[in-house]
Amino acid sequence: MNNSCSEEEYESYPPFFRQNQGVDHEEILSKDLPAESDSLPVIDFQLMNPEKLGEICRNWGMFRVVNHGVPLGLLNQLHEHANKLFSLRFESKQTLLTDPILYFWGTPALTMSGNAQQTGPAPENLNWLEGLNIPLPLVKTSREDPFIESFRSLLEEYGSHQARLAETIFGIMAEDLKFSPTKTKSYLSPPTGFLRLYRYLRCPVPDQRWGINVHTDSSVLSILHQDQVGGLQVYKNNKWLDVKPIHDSLIVNLGDMMQAMSDDSYVSVKHRVKVNKEKERISIGYFVFPEEDAVIQSSKYKPFTYADFQAEKELDLKTVGIKIGLPRFRIKEKHDLL
Numbered sequence: 001m002n003n004s005c006s007e008e009e010y011e012s013y014p015p016f017f018r019q020n021q022g023v024d025h026e027e028i029l030s031k032d033l034p035a036e037s038d039s040l041p042v043i044d045f046q047l048m049n050p051e052k053l054g055e056i057c058r059n060w061g062m063f064r065v066v067n068h069g070v071p072l073g074l075l076n077q078l079h080e081h082a083n084k085l086f087s088l089r090f091e092s093k094q095t096l097l098t099d100p101i102l103y104f105w106g107t108p109a110l111t112m113s114g115n116a117q118q119t120g121p122a123p124e125n126l127n128w129l130e131g132l133n134i135p136l137p138l139v140k141t142s143r144e145d146p147f148i149e150s151f152r153s154l155l156e157e158y159g160s161h162q163a164r165l166a167e168t169i170f171g172i173m174a175e176d177l178k179f180s181p182t183k184t185k186s187y188l189s190p191p192t193g194f195l196r197l198y199r200y201l202r203c204p205v206p207d208q209r210w211g212i213n214v215h216t217d218s219s220v221l222s223i224l225h226q227d228q229v230g231g232l233q234v235y236k237n238n239k240w241l242d243v244k245p246i247h248d249s250l251i252v253n254l255g256d257m258m259q260a261m262s263d264d265s266y267v268s269v270k271h272r273v274k275v276n277k278e279k280e281r282i283s284i285g286y287f288v289f290p291e292e293d294a295v296i297q298s299s300k301y302k303p304f305t306y307a308d309f310q311a312e313k314e315l316d317l318k319t320v321g322i323k324i325g326l327p328r329f330r331i332k333e334k335h336d337l338l
């Protein structure tokens with residue numbers, strides 16, 4: 001890339017991310033060792049069983065799902081629509097993509113009321129991404145604009161597939177964990193589900209910035225589909241592994257709620273997203289939570305609801321600048337108190 005890149009090329013970028021684009025910078029080599037290639041376990045959705053799934057949830061907290069029944073045509077159309085929408089001028093995205101679809105940039109952390117969570121003004125804290133937040137129950141009402149309407153109906157269809165997958169997968173985990181029928185029902189609530197479409201932006205200093213820095217998801221389950229660019233990495237055995245893009249597969253990762261429900265036997269796995277200089281990357285995530293008033297009972301944590309967890313997380317982001325998450329609720333063992 002060089003200085004000849006036209007300014008119009010970046011009109012779809014939030015203004016902050018237009019600076020220094022196209023300029024060669026001296027690269028600071030990443031201190032991380034290169035990531036190893038993908039040995040993520042694969043689950044055939046049609047052949048799942050509690051023992052195998054349970055073992056993967058205990059050891060990995062992330063797996064690939066094949067034979068999931070989400071039509072490839074639907075995935076392709078969704079990516080095409082996302083590409084078109086993200087390529088619009090920044091100002092048009094801000095005006096066109098409004099309630100209930102919310103356009104945001106610079107951070108994936110949104111508050112309960114749907115505003116981007118402030119992480120402070122330092123550019124190294126900004127995430128090189130923009131996104132759309134789509135609460136699924138709200139995406140059922142038809143829209144006038146024909147392009148937005150076809151996008152909405154794809155989201156609705158994709159959302160029902162995701163709810164189907166999450167309910168089946170969670171049902172098998174619940175069998176492995178021997179949950180009572182009441183827990184199984186209240187610990188996963190599809191109406192809480194939302195979709196996130198992300199576009200990670202080209203970054204002139206990719207080794208110094210993050211698409212999304214290391215984190216665990218707060219959800220029960222998250223289900224991801226990524227395009228062919230790559231960048232997602234998972235932490236396993238003290239190493240970062242690249243999660244390779246495989247177009248007809250989905251990635252499931254367990255979140256903090258699942259770890260607490262399983263008394264820490266399942267892992268809410270650490271992951272992160274790298275950015276690159278040459279290509280934007282699009283991914284589609286689905287996140288699902290417990291019923292609003294479901295109290296998570298665990299031998300390791302004080303009883304809490306997802307709303308309690310989210311409130312604590314928002315406060316920590318505001319005051320400490322990072323998410324503390326589950327440790328805020330952990331019951332102190334006797335030896336911790338000495």
Ligand SMILES: O=C(O)CCC(=O)C(=O)O
Nearest residue numbers: 108217226232273283285
């Ligand atoms: O874009 C991705 O591949 C991952 C996104 C992610 O980790 C998240 O939204 O929590």
Ligand SMILES: [Fe+2]
Nearest residue numbers: 215216217271
């Ligand atoms: Fe995540």
